[in-house]
Amino acid sequence: MTLRLPTASRAKELAKELRVQLASQGEIISHAAALERIAKRYGFRDWNAFHASLRAAGTMPWPQGSAVTGIYLGQRFSGVIQSIREDLPGWHRLDIKLDEAVDVVKFESFSNMRHRINATVGPKGHSEKRTSDGVPHLQMDPLA
Numbered sequence: 001m002t003l004r005l006p007t008a009s010r011a012k013e014l015a016k017e018l019r020v021q022l023a024s025q026g027e028i029i030s031h032a033a034a035l036e037r038i039a040k041r042y043g044f045r046d047w048n049a050f051h052a053s054l055r056a057a058g059t060m061p062w063p064q065g066s067a068v069t070g071i072y073l074g075q076r077f078s079g080v081i082q083s084i085r086e087d088l089p090g091w092h093r094l095d096i097k098l099d100e101a102v103d104v105v106k107f108e109s110f111s112n113m114r115h116r117i118n119a120t121v122g123p124k125g126h127s128e129k130r131t132s133d134g135v136p137h138l139q140m141d142p143l144a
Contacts, residue, residue: 005042005089008054014038054089062143068096070140072117073131075102079117090123 006014015034022029029037032047039050062068062081069078079098087093094117101113117138119127125140 005054007086007089008051011035011038011042011050011054062092062094062140066143068140068143070125070138072102072114072119072138073104074106074135075104077102077117082116087120091120091128093120094118 012035015031015038018034018037019029019031022034035047039045039047042050044050044053062084064081064084066081067078068081069076071077077096077098078100079096081094082097083095085093096117096119098115098117101115103111104114105112119129119138121127121138121140125142126136127138129137131137
């Protein structure tokens with residue numbers, strides 16, 4: 001079984017929760033010792049290695065306010081990132097305000113114009129959610 005990595009702040013919360021749990025059982029440990037135990041729980045040798053891995057996975061190539069381009073539900077778009085938050089290490093929830101609305105429906109007799117995109121993208125710049133033919137809903141272009 002592979003555990004999904006938490007964010008660094010969540011890992012610290014887990015350490016606090018572990019200390020409380022152990023204290024209720026009569027075992028008192030320091031916060032540093034709890035951090036070490038959490039790191040080992042996720043398969044790392046120590047907290048420093050774990051924390052470095054979490055920080056490296058959490059870097060965001062598209063900062064808030066940056067102009068971005070890509071493909072959303074089969075349509076090219078350009079826009080500006082209005083907000084961003086980390087969901088999991090390497091995965092970020094983006095709110096993109098589009099420069100021009102895109103029609104996300106493929107039927108000629110119907111249209112649905114989107115002015116904003118809210119999606120979570122991973123380290124490779126694409127969403128985990130996919131269309132029925134396996135294409136990611138959102139594919140971000142690399143920043144120039």
